[in-house]
Amino acid sequence: MKPKSIFVSIALVAAVLFLLSITAVSRVLSASPNELLQGVKTQPIAAKFLPKRSTLVASLLVNPDRLSLFGELAAKPGDRASLKSELLAWKQQIKQVWALDYDKNIKPWLGDEITLAVTTTDLDRIAENGLQPGYLLALAVKKSGVAKQSLDNFWQSLAISGSDLAFEQYQGVAILSASATATSPALAGATLGKFVLFANDPKVIRNAVNDLQVPDLALANLDTYQNSMRSLTSGRIGSAFVNLGELAGTNAGAKRPEAGLAVGLALDKSGIKAETILTTDTQTSTSTTVSNQDENNLAISYISDGSTLLTGRDLNQTWQQFTNFLQSYPDLNAVVKQSIESLETNSGFKLEDAVAWVKGDYAIGVLPNPVTSQDASPNWVFVGQNTDAKVVNEAMARLDNDARVNGNLTVGEIPIDDRKLTVWTRLSAVTSKTKNSANSPNASTVTGTIATVHSQTPEYVFLASSIEAIESALNSDRTPITKSPTFKSITSTLPRNHQGYAYINNTANLSWLGQKFPAIKSSIEPLLPHVKALNIASVGKDKGDAPIIQRGQIFVALQ
Numbered sequence: 001m002k003p004k005s006i007f008v009s010i011a012l013v014a015a016v017l018f019l020l021s022i023t024a025v026s027r028v029l030s031a032s033p034n035e036l037l038q039g040v041k042t043q044p045i046a047a048k049f050l051p052k053r054s055t056l057v058a059s060l061l062v063n064p065d066r067l068s069l070f071g072e073l074a075a076k077p078g079d080r081a082s083l084k085s086e087l088l089a090w091k092q093q094i095k096q097v098w099a100l101d102y103d104k105n106i107k108p109w110l111g112d113e114i115t116l117a118v119t120t121t122d123l124d125r126i127a128e129n130g131l132q133p134g135y136l137l138a139l140a141v142k143k144s145g146v147a148k149q150s151l152d153n154f155w156q157s158l159a160i161s162g163s164d165l166a167f168e169q170y171q172g173v174a175i176l177s178a179s180a181t182a183t184s185p186a187l188a189g190a191t192l193g194k195f196v197l198f199a200n201d202p203k204v205i206r207n208a209v210n211d212l213q214v215p216d217l218a219l220a221n222l223d224t225y226q227n228s229m230r231s232l233t234s235g236r237i238g239s240a241f242v243n244l245g246e247l248a249g250t251n252a253g254a255k256r257p258e259a260g261l262a263v264g265l266a267l268d269k270s271g272i273k274a275e276t277i278l279t280t281d282t283q284t285s286t287s288t289t290v291s292n293q294d295e296n297n298l299a300i301s302y303i304s305d306g307s308t309l310l311t312g313r314d315l316n317q318t319w320q321q322f323t324n325f326l327q328s329y330p331d332l333n334a335v336v337k338q339s340i341e342s343l344e345t346n347s348g349f350k351l352e353d354a355v356a357w358v359k360g361d362y363a364i365g366v367l368p369n370p371v372t373s374q375d376a377s378p379n380w381v382f383v384g385q386n387t388d389a390k391v392v393n394e395a396m397a398r399l400d401n402d403a404r405v406n407g408n409l410t411v412g413e414i415p416i417d418d419r420k421l422t423v424w425t426r427l428s429a430v431t432s433k434t435k436n437s438a439n440s441p442n443a444s445t446v447t448g449t450i451a452t453v454h455s456q457t458p459e460y461v462f463l464a465s466s467i468e469a470i471e472s473a474l475n476s477d478r479t480p481i482t483k484s485p486t487f488k489s490i491t492s493t494l495p496r497n498h499q500g501y502a503y504i505n506n507t508a509n510l511s512w513l514g515q516k517f518p519a520i521k522s523s524i525e526p527l528l529p530h531v532k533a534l535n536i537a538s539v540g541k542d543k544g545d546a547p548i549i550q551r552g553q554i555f556v557a558l559q
Helices: 004-020 023-031 034-038 045-049 064-074 077-098 102-106 144-160 202-213 223-230 298-302 315-326 330-347 351-355 389-405 467-474 485-491 511-516 518-524
Strands: 056-060 110-120 134-141 165-170 173-178 187-192 195-199 238-243 260-268 271-280 308-313 361-366 380-385 410-416 419-432 443-456 460-464 500-505 531-542 548-558
Touching (some): 045 056, 045 110, 045 195, 064 110, 077 102, 110 202, 144 187, 195 202, 223 238, 223 260, 298 361, 298 460, 308 315, 315 330, 315 351, 389 410, 389 419, 419 467, 443 467, 485 500, 485 548
Antiparallel strands (some): 056 238, 110 134, 271 548, 380 460, 410 419, 419 443, 500 531
16 A cells, blocks of 8 residues: 555545534534534444445544534524625535535435544555555435435436446345446446435445445444444544544555454534544553643643643653554555655754653643744744753753764853853855955855753753743743633543643744644645644553554644
8 A cells, every 4th residue: 555545544534524614513512412512422324334444434423504503593693694705615515525515415304413534544455456446335325215316417417417327236235336428427326225325436325335244344344433433432413433544555465463443423512523543453561640730740831831842751662662663554654654764864963862862741842933034934933841950961962962973063151141052053155256246255154043942950951942932931020821811721521531632822933843844734724724722642542452442532623
């Protein structure tokens, strides 16, 4: 499997998350009925006819019209036009991708489940001719008679518009397919039990029929899927499952790792809460858990208000667990490695060496400073607890040496306000002709840009992307992020046994994200106008018999 398949799945995740978190959902939250807040604990029924090799499955377990109705009732008069506009955009996406008119072809008969899946990353499994993913859209039927008439009209309209229709009977199931035209994509469809199925190829429908008739072939009977989904404890309006074993990219014949990521999406009065379950068959050591009382982690207090924050304890152990986990996923490992190499080139130090000494509390802040250059990197600061002065001093000396030898950086010290800062500078010479005479020698000017700055106190070590960034942390007049009402509100939702968390403030300048990772930016950009803040927490492991369950929580506070 090629790395491109990972991005196919990422794009689909982003599309489904957009479906689940359109503004209609945010408007519901201030006036949600108890049944929506409580959600459901049932698993998607469509898993019974999805193949075990499905890469990704995402389900909305509530009729979208219920969400939009309560959204319209809860929205302020001034917001209703915006709400209707976004719902219209969502419907247009369905029409563009699936040629389906939601109001005419789906709404009259739709039940309480919409499942979208990547059933395979390559339909013909021939790598030489490129990836041909299989997509399946499963829609629960509430009114079978209405569904039949509506679908008959839909297929007739495709024929009238110029599509060539084909019909086949497979295992007692009628499958219709339409060729692609200038205005509509290739499409296949069938009715299977209480679901209407649409796919980008008849093969996907035939496989679904096989999976329903032979349960051992279905995703619902995959141990990893069962373990992951059963471990979701909260009521939810939607769920997603990523089959990490299928994304592993292992060589032919090699044993695929048994791992899966399940996400349950639930409504909260102030946002959307996602419970995450990572199921693996690889035993790892248990990370030290920390309390959710942020005053115990004083490193956070050095991060300025308005910043995006990542914090936790024992970064060295976390890093080792992360890299060990990636070894089972060569494709994903290659993508992460490329990003790390880019960071190391810009910063001048090896990331593994930089975190090896961090055994206590730490905090990483991306500051709210504006990014003025198209090539600029974010302004960041790292604060790590100084748990062993000798170990820290040796680590800083190694980093300085690596910056000189491997990074070709100039390392020097400068005093600022009774503090000693070590600065890594990337020097370059600019040559220009003199104006006095054509025979005069060219003049050279040496210029430099700061790669990294570091300093330390008896309690903490500071690394930053600039002098301004490190001064913002060391300045006693700073307004710490812990004073922010939004920060206090969203971190109050943390589970008590969290191992660390990330906090993203929508007021922070995140333009650098699009410059460094354009694919991520395009995926999350539609959500940002509705997001006030984002919190991602790692909760800990349930250990015992295999598999091992790693729990987490994502909380999105909406505008």
